[in-house]
Amino acid sequence: MSLEELLESGTVPAKGDITEEELVKLFRKFRGLQKKQERDQAFWAATNENLKIAYEKLDEKERELARAYSIIQDDLSVANKIQRALLPEPSRKMVSELELAVYQKQLAEVGGDYYDFFNTCSDSYAIGVFDISGHGVSAALVMTYLKAQFMTILETLDSPKAIVEWVNNTSYDFLKTVKKYATVNFVVMNAVALRYVCGGGFGLLLSGKNRTVFEKRDAFLGLRRRSFHEYELPFKKGDLLAMYTDGMVEAQNDKGEDYSVQRLNELIVKNAKKPVQAILDHCMEDYTNFRSKDGDDITLLILRKKV
Amino acid sequence: MTKDNKGTKLVVFGATIQGFAQACINLNIVAGAKAENLIEDIEVAGWYPFEKLREIERVVVEAYENSGPILERVGMEMMLGWYKYGPGKEIVKNGVGFLHFQTGSQGYASVVKGPEDLVGSFNLEHLDEEGGKARIHSTTPFNKDMERGVIIGGMTAPGDLDYIDVKNEKNPQIFEIEFA
Numbered sequence: 409m410s411l412e413e414l415l416e417s418g419t420v421p422a423k424g425d426i427t428e429e430e431l432v433k434l435f436r437k438f439r440g441l442q443k444k445q446e447r448d449q450a451f452w453a454a455t456n457e458n459l460k461i462a463y464e465k466l467d468e469k470e471r472e473l474a475r476a477y478s479i480i481q482d483d484l485s486v487a488n489k490i491q492r493a494l495l496p497e498p499s500r501k502m503v504s505e506l507e508l509a510v511y512q513k514q515l516a517e518v519g520g521d522y523y524d525f526f527n528t529c530s531d532s533y534a535i536g537v538f539d540i541s542g543h544g545v546s547a548a549l550v551m552t553y554l555k556a557q558f559m560t561i562l563e564t565l566d567s568p569k570a571i572v573e574w575v576n577n578t579s580y581d582f583l584k585t586v587k588k589y590a591t592v593n594f595v596v597m598n599a600v601a602l603r604y605v606c607g608g609g610f611g612l613l614l615s616g617k618n619r620t621v622f623e624k625r626d627a628f629l630g631l632r633r634r635s636f637h638e639y640e641l642p643f644k645k646g647d648l649l650a651m652y653t654d655g656m657v658e659a660q661n662d663k664g665e666d667y668s669v670q671r672l673n674e675l676i677v678k679n680a681k682k683p684v685q686a687i688l689d690h691c692m693e694d695y696t697n698f699r700s701k702d703g704d705d706i707t708l709l710i711l712r713k714k715v
Numbered sequence: 716m717t718k719d720n721k722g723t724k725l726v727v728f729g730a731t732i733q734g735f736a737q738a739c740i741n742l743n744i745v746a747g748a749k750a751e752n753l754i755e756d757i758e759v760a761g762w763y764p765f766e767k768l769r770e771i772e773r774v775v776v777e778a779y780e781n782s783g784p785i786l787e788r789v790g791m792e793m794m795l796g797w798y799k800y801g802p803g804k805e806i807v808k809n810g811v812g813f814l815h816f817q818t819g820s821q822g823y824a825s826v827v828k829g830p831e832d833l834v835g836s837f838n839l840e841h842l843d844e845e846g847g848k849a850r851i852h853s854t855t856p857f858n859k860d861m862e863r864g865v866i867i868g869g870m871t872a873p874g875d876l877d878y879i880d881v882k883n884e885k886n887p888q889i890f891e892i893e894f895a
Contacts, residue, residue, distance in 0.1 A: 433877065436895040440878035447867070450784035458779045 484517035484545070491518045491548050494555060496525040502533055507712040509688040513655075514705050520547025520590075521653050521705035524555060530566045532598045537609050537707055538629075539591040539653040550588045554579065554629070568596045568605040569638035576629050576636070583630025590629040593622065593651050602643040605636045610657065612673050613641055614648040614680050621673070645715045648684070650676050655706035656691075659699040667698050676710070684710045725829035725856065727768050729761040730801065735861075736771050738792035744785065745774055762828065765856060772858055783860040790864020791871065798872030810876035810894060813869035814839050814849050823855060837862070847878075849892040859887040866890055 411430040414421050426434070491514070498508055502525060512521060520540035528534050536558060540547040557575045565571045572594050583589055591608025604611060604622060607629065611622030626636045643649070650673075657669045675694055679687045688710050736753040739745050745753060753771050757763065775789065776782045797803040807813045816822045823837035835854035842849045853862055866881045870892075878895040 436877040439895075440876070443878065443880050447784070447787065451788045454779055454781045454784040457781055458785075461780055 481517075487545060487548060488514075488517045491551070494552060495523070498525050499527065505714055506533070507684045507714055509685040509710050511688055511692055511708045512706065513702065514543075515655075515702060516544050518545055518548035519543050519705040520551060521655065521707040522551040522554065522590075523651075523707050523709055524558065526558060526562045528562050528566045528596055529564055530598075532566065532596050534562060534568070534571070534594065534596045535651065535709070535711075536595075537593040537651045537653060537709060539609060539655075539705065539707070541589050541628075543705065546586070546588065550583070550586065550590065553582065554590060566596065567638060568594045568603050569636050571596075572605045572607070572629070572636050577633060580630055580633055589631050591653065592626075592629050595649070595651070597643050600642065600644070601640050602649070603638055603640045605638055607636060609654070610650075610652050610669060612650045612676060613643070614650075614677060615642060615644060616647075619673075619677060643713060645713050648676070648680055648687075648710065648712045650708070650710045652708040653705065655702070655704035656695050656708060659695070659701075659703055659706075661698050662700045667695055671698075684712050723830065725765040725827070725833040726762040727765050728826040729757050729763060730759045731826045732757050732763060732768050732771065733759055734793045734796050734801070735768060735789065737796060738789045739771065739775060741792055741796075742785075742788060744778065744789070749774070765827070765829070772861070776858075786858050786860035787864035787867070790861040790866075791868030792864075793861075794865050794868030795872050798869070803869075803872060807869070807873060809873045810870040810879070811842075811844055812873070813866075814842055814851075814892070816869075817851055827855065847893055847895045849894070851890040851892065853888050853890065859883060863890060866892060870894060 409417070409425060411426060411433055414425065495512070498506070502508070510523065512523065514521060520543055522536075522538045522540065524536045524538075526534040526536070538551070538554060540550045540554070554575065557579055558571070561571050561574045561578075565574060572592055575592075593604070593606050593609030593611055595602050595604040595611070597603075602613070605626060606622040606624050607626035608624065609622075610624075613620040613622075620641055623637065623639055627634060652672070657667050657672055659667045661667075672691060672695075675691050676687060679690045682690070688708060691708060691710075733754055736750070736757070739753065740750045753774070757767070772786070775785055779785050794803070798807065807816055813822075817837060817839040820836040820838045824834075827834055833856065835856060837851065837853045837855050837857075840850045840852045851866065853859070855862070857865075863881050863883055867879055870876055870879050876894050878893070880893045881890050883890045
């Protein structure tokens, strides 16, 4: 039996089964295997060492990432508080004359939806609802910038058209530079009427049996240096005004259907006789049941002129 | 990468760079986009600055704390590829034939060109076929761990030798070879 046949059979050879020549060959094969094993061991030891170092580096990077994430989270948490603090509380006078409810939810810790209440220089109320492009910190920073612009100009101007045009002209270069824009839905109301400018966003006025949807003929803030259109509507005691951004109406259900302006407006009309907080709660409940997930910041503001 | 065929610079044959890079990829030393970058723009029949090979070698050396055994394995893998898929089988008929091929640096001269003082040599200085011993003297700019692997791989590839050992610990340029 040859050496190869013996090895193949697995039988332990008896004395005399292997020739001297085959024994030498066996010895060489064994040494060859020993050498190969030595080389393999050295290769795998180097590979294992490399893996160990790689894991250590990975661990360190993970710790660095965790530290960085924690710092960012802390900052965002503070930013969230600051942004919340920047949202307005209605004045006593406003509360005495208007029944008011607002829902706002930012997609991230901070966001780009923004609403505000102002008093104009002629002691009218002004309400603005804005949606700054994008989300997160950059949109929130633009929000603070716009708030400052509106607060400044409302000390001297009274007309929504003049106010929005001034803010647009003043902010245009800045918004271009930071590649942002913002929808603007701005209303000034006095004892008998409301005047509005609508460059994006949505508005619905219910006055008795009349239903008026805000005209949206104007561009967003920061898009163009153009004049804006102002509209005037009667605003009597008992009239209901809803203003909102696109976050709700563009949210989709599992079938890919939009919640839609029509659905929200119908719901507001259907519940119009209820207190504004109840109307808002109905809307949010319906929306929550409909949508598969939030895809954008959300703002819904509903107010009624008290009788 | 610009091809360089002139005699004033040290240049290396494209197939050698490809072989080296492919060996690294086969052994999972480099992967993904980095691996693709290694052999991007390398034509098998072209000549390229030696630095190109150094770049790939650096990838291995920088990645491993102890790169010696890795580069040795790369050299072996490279020669197995040369024998299996390249011209090796035509040139070398058995393990000892690989040693003969190094006589007068002929093997090395087929893959590296340039000024003599930069090219160096990879020359079979001594061969005792009966005793199973040989010596190769290398003054090439190649990594010596990888060259050790090249000798082991080149002699192993034909499959006729039972035992091969190559040592160069005392003098990295002198490869003492034992085989049977």
